[in-house]
Amino acid sequence: xxxxxxLRDLETRSQRYWTLDGIPERVMGLVWxxxxxxxxxxxxxxxxxxxxxxxxxIPAVLVVSGVGANWLIRRLKxxxxxxxxxxVGYPEPSRRQRLLAAGVACLAALSLATLILTGxxxxxxxxxxxxxGLVISLAFLVLSLRQRxxxxxxxxxxxxxxxxxxxxxxxxxxxxxxxxIGLGAASVALGLWRLRRYLAAHPRETQA
Amino acid sequence: xxxLDRVIHEPARLRLVALLSGVKEADFLWxxxxxxxxxxxxxxxxxxxxxxxxVEVEKTFRGKIPLTLLRLTRSGRSAFAGYKRSLSALMxx
Numbered sequence: 328x329x330x331x332x333x334l335r336d337l338e339t340r341s342q343r344y345w346t347l348d349g350i351p352e353r354v355m356g357l358v359w360x361x362x363x364x365x366x367x368x369x370x371x372x373x374x375x376x377x378x379x380x381x382x383x384x385i386p387a388v389l390v391v392s393g394v395g396a397n398w399l400i401r402r403l404k405x406x407x408x409x410x411x412x413x414x415v416g417y418p419e420p421s422r423r424q425r426l427l428a429a430g431v432a433c434l435a436a437l438s439l440a441t442l443i444l445t446g447x448x449x450x451x452x453x454x455x456x457x458x459x460g461l462v463i464s465l466a467f468l469v470l471s472l473r474q475r476x477x478x479x480x481x482x483x484x485x486x487x488x489x490x491x492x493x494x495x496x497x498x499x500x501x502x503x504x505x506x507x508i509g510l511g512a513a514s515v516a517l518g519l520w521r522l523r524r525y526l527a528a529h530p531r532e533t534q535a
Numbered sequence: 536x537x538x539l540d541r542v543i544h545e546p547a548r549l550r551l552v553a554l555l556s557g558v559k560e561a562d563f564l565w566x567x568x569x570x571x572x573x574x575x576x577x578x579x580x581x582x583x584x585x586x587x588x589x590v591e592v593e594k595t596f597r598g599k600i601p602l603t604l605l606r607l608t609r610s611g612r613s614a615f616a617g618y619k620r621s622l623s624a625l626m627x628x
Contacts, residue, residue: 329549331623337553340569341561413565414602415558 341415342474348408349521351400352482356514358396362389363507370501407522411529453494456502460490463510478517485513538621540614542587547572548580552589552615555607560593563603581605589614 329337345351365388369381420428467483470476489509493502543552550570555561567577584590589611593604607615 329546329553329622331619331626334549334553334619334622337550338557340554341557344565344569409562409564409597410600412568414562414597414604415565416560416604418559 336475339473339475341417343476344412344415345417346474346476346479346521347412348404348525349518349523350403350408351518352514353518353522354396354400354403356511356516356518358392359507359511359514361392363504363511365389366504366507370504407526411526411531452499452502453497455500456494456498456506457490459503460486460488460494460506464490478521481517482510482514486510489513539625540618540621542583542589543614543618545580547576548584549618551577551580551584552607552611552618555590555605556612556615558606560604560606563605566605584611587614 365381365385369385372381464483464487467479467486471479471483489506493505493509496502496505498505543549547570550572551566554566554569563577566572566581567574570577572580581590581592585592588608591606591608593606595602595604
């Protein structure tokens with residue numbers, strides 16, 4: 328007879344399947360590299376009209392890259408993973424989950440805007456890298472535990488180590504660029520390694 | 536033991552129902568690779584689950600390739616939830 332723990336393991340198989348091929352990690356890494364490239368370009372450009380345009384374009388780059396990443400992951404899975412190990416359709420998030428995610432995002436944006444508008448953001452550049460590194464690390468830790476995916480612990484460790492390490496270099500706001508470059512490179516490398524292993528373990532077969 | 540659903544209680548079918556409970560839908564190939572069953576066995580157990588009204592089978596195409604999509608029905612989800620409750624009660628959780 329199956330134990331409740333064995334049943335729980337079977338129920339969460341589909342969640343682990345999402346990162347089995349390394350595609351989400353690879354695309355997420357590319358998005359982070361794109362973000363850091365946009366931030367570096369904005370920083371490097373002189374304060375001219377073009378610099379202003381780029382500054383205004385950055386929020387759009389962030390949003391479009393998020394949507395584009397989702398699209399790219401699905402297209403790559405359709406080409407590489409579904410023909411090998413099958414297709415899984417994931418349940419849509421419930422209304423409550425959507426509201427919670429939107430609430431957390433609004434709260435974070437509001438807190439940041441308040442800090443900047445009230446002039447309390449001074450000195451934030453010293454802690455921004457360790458703080459963001461810690462938040463990303465905790466997110467990977469939660470994901471790793473929920474999905475029982477130990478490889479995500481490696482990214483949690485990298486995020487924390489990079490956040491603290493880059494923070495110690497005292498690069499100011501530029502530390503964020505380096506944090507995303509490091510995280511992006513680590514994520515792409517992990518994704519490529521997992522994709523290679525996945526492709527070797529699952530040669531393509533025709534659909535049943 | 537009498538409270539456990541006999542259709543779901545069979546180990547291979549329990550595996551299939553538990554796998555499907557975590558997804559909106561999945562294709563035959565995914566269930567085949569995750570369940571470790573043979574194609575014949577998988578088809579036979581899916582037919583029993585479909586007969587009991589627990590699984591819905593949709594035959595479609597992805598491009599020119601045939602695709603068999605499977606999903607738990609509402610009654611399948613409710614039967615699985617009931618099975619888990621009975622199992623927990625039996626195990627004294």
